[in-house]
Amino acid sequence: xxxxxxxxxxxxxxxxxxxxxxxxxxxxxxxxxxxxxxxxxxxxxxxxxxxxxxxxxxxxxxxxxxxxxxxxxxxxxxxxxxxxxxxxxxxxxxxxxxxxxxxxxxxxxxxxxxxxxxxxxxxxxxxxxxxxxxxxxxxxxxxxxxxxxxxxxxxxxxxxxxxxxxxxxxxxxxxxxxxxxxxxxxxxxxxxxxxxxxxxxxxxxxxxxxxxxxxxxxxxxxxxxxxxxxxxxxxxxxxxxxxxxxxxxxxxxxxxxxxxxxxxxxxxxxxxxxxxxxxxxxxxxxxxxxxxxxxxxxxxxxxxxxxxxxxxxxxxxxxxxxxxxxxxxxxxxxxxxxxxxxxxxxxxxxxxxxxxxxxxxxxxxxxxxxxxxxxxxxxxxxxxxxxxxxxxxxxxxxxxxxxxxxxxxxxxxxxxxxxxxxxxxxxxxxx
Numbered sequence: 001x002x003x004x005x006x007x008x009x010x011x012x013x014x015x016x017x018x019x020x021x022x023x024x025x026x027x028x029x030x031x032x033x034x035x036x037x038x039x040x041x042x043x044x045x046x047x048x049x050x051x052x053x054x055x056x057x058x059x060x061x062x063x064x065x066x067x068x069x070x071x072x073x074x075x076x077x078x079x080x081x082x083x084x085x086x087x088x089x090x091x092x093x094x095x096x097x098x099x100x101x102x103x104x105x106x107x108x109x110x111x112x113x114x115x116x117x118x119x120x121x122x123x124x125x126x127x128x129x130x131x132x133x134x135x136x137x138x139x140x141x142x143x144x145x146x147x148x149x150x151x152x153x154x155x156x157x158x159x160x161x162x163x164x165x166x167x168x169x170x171x172x173x174x175x176x177x178x179x180x181x182x183x184x185x186x187x188x189x190x191x192x193x194x195x196x197x198x199x200x201x202x203x204x205x206x207x208x209x210x211x212x213x214x215x216x217x218x219x220x221x222x223x224x225x226x227x228x229x230x231x232x233x234x235x236x237x238x239x240x241x242x243x244x245x246x247x248x249x250x251x252x253x254x255x256x257x258x259x260x261x262x263x264x265x266x267x268x269x270x271x272x273x274x275x276x277x278x279x280x281x282x283x284x285x286x287x288x289x290x291x292x293x294x295x296x297x298x299x300x301x302x303x304x305x306x307x308x309x310x311x312x313x314x315x316x317x318x319x320x321x322x323x324x325x326x327x328x329x330x331x332x333x334x335x336x337x338x339x340x341x342x343x344x345x346x347x348x349x350x351x352x353x354x355x356x357x358x359x360x361x362x363x364x365x366x367x368x369x370x371x372x373x374x375x376x377x378x379x380x381x382x383x384x385x386x387x388x389x390x391x392x393x394x395x396x397x398x399x400x401x402x403x404x405x406x407x408x409x410x411x412x413x414x415x416x417x418x419x420x421x422x423x424x425x426x427x428x429x430x431x
Contacts (some may be wrong), residue, residue: 019068026104027064032058034096056096057089063101070108078105078121085129090136099129099149103156110160111167118164122157126150201368203250205311212318213242216286238285245282271314272306273334279314280332288321289329296336305396308372309334309343312380315365316345316392324349324390336398340378343394350388369394 034052052060063084070077081101086097106125110118131270196330221235249271271279273296280290301309313332328349335342366382373380373394380394 015071018066019070022104023064023067025069026101026376028098030060030064030097031057033100052096055091056088056098059084059098060096060101063098067101067104067152070105071112074105074109074112075117075121077123078102078109081105082129084123086132089129089132095145099133099152106153107156107160107297110157111163112160113164115143115161115164118157118161122153124155126157129153185225187268198369201311201371204368205315206364211246212322213282213286214239214246216321220287239283242282264390268304269308271310272303273301274306276313276332276334279310279317283321283330284316286321287326288317290317291329291331293331293333294335296334296341299336299341301341301398301400305376305398306343308376309341309394309396311372312343312369312392312394313345315369316382319365319392320345320347320349320390339398341396341398343392343396345392346385346389348389 029077031052034056063081066080066084081098085099085102088096104127106122109121130146130153133146133149210390217235217238221232221239224235276292276294280292283290313334317330317332318415320328324330324347328347331344331346333342333344335344369382369392370380373396376396378394378396380392382392383390385391
């Protein structure tokens with residue numbers, strides 16, 4: 001820290017010492033000025049010397065001492081210095097520049113208070129001091145000494161108001177900068193929380209689906225290993241395929257957490273409705289009959305909507321396989337209705353199991369579905385069907401601000417090699 005900075009910090013920490021030094025400087029200026037006076041014989045055209053009387057010296061000393069407290073009580077200090085100046089103007093002969101203390105006090109009031117106070121106190125001080133000087137003095141009223149009082153008090157009020165305005169302006173700029181910094185930090189924390197929630201949903205979708213399939217196929221393999229080895233090998237092949245798919249999707253999701261300079265993230269396209277048959281095939285292989293009806297062929301969906309539709313069907317079928325029983329069947333329909341795409345997944349599981357499924361799975365699976373759909377501006381309902389079974393119904397807008405923004409972000413952040421690679425898992429799922 002330099003000497004200037006240390007001095008500035010010390011002065012800010014000891015304002016009373018600064019005011020004491022200022023009062024001493026003002027007293028010195030008043031004493032020096034009291035020995036100089038305009039020559040009365042040539043009407044003030046030349047200057048001479050004079051000797052101040054005891055009253056003048058006393059008034060100057062009292063006024064200077066009063067200035068020590070100018071920051072603590074600016075208005076009372078102005079009143080005291082103004083009264084001492086009026087007393088000197090009325091009784092002083094020759095005059096001494098006690099009014100100099102009133103000028104400093106008026107500057108302090110203008111810089112330490114507000115503008116309305118300055119507009120009330122400033123003109124009143126200027127008028128009273130100048131009027132008394134013109135009326136009570138032995139010199140003509142138009143003498144430059146009288147006019148100088150008016151000029152100096154006016155400049156003190158204007159300078160103090162300017163300093164106060166600049167100080168307020170700088171404070172406002174600093175406050176806006178601090179508020180903007182706080183807003184940026186809050187926005188960063190909000191984005192981090194949203195990203196964590198999104199990654200948690202993705203991990204749940206991937207793990208719940210593939211681990212459920214692995215569990216089923218592993219159970220089948222263990223059951224038929226001794227009697228039907230061919231069927232056991234087929235089940236193990238499905239286990240291997242499901243685990244490979246789970247690893248690929250987990251790798252794509254975890255790629256979001258990479259830092260700059262890490263190896264390049266996977267460029268495998270994010271899953272969408274174009275892979276619906278592949279998804280349904282994995283469930284059929286696990287023993288769940290699934291029927292698919294689609295009337296959306298030829299509809300180009302934004303990346304976020306396409307991924308959300310795929311994840312909703314994946315999660316709904318996973319719930320059917322886990323909770324609806326071994327005899328359950330599922331129906332999947334994807335229908336384009338006006339500006340929306342409607343996803344419906346039905347099953348014929350027992351009604352009691354449907355009620356239990358809704359209570360048991362209300363933690364993450366159904367909640368994740370609703371969060372995805374809500375983020376895209378759609379709606380999602382899930383509950384038991386009349387007569388038994390369970391129904392999941394989601395309405396996704398084909399065009400939404402969230403989806404468009406996500407698609408633009410995905411296109412800007414991945415290698416532009418093919419149309420599929422522009423929708424990678426790390427950047428194509430802002431739901």
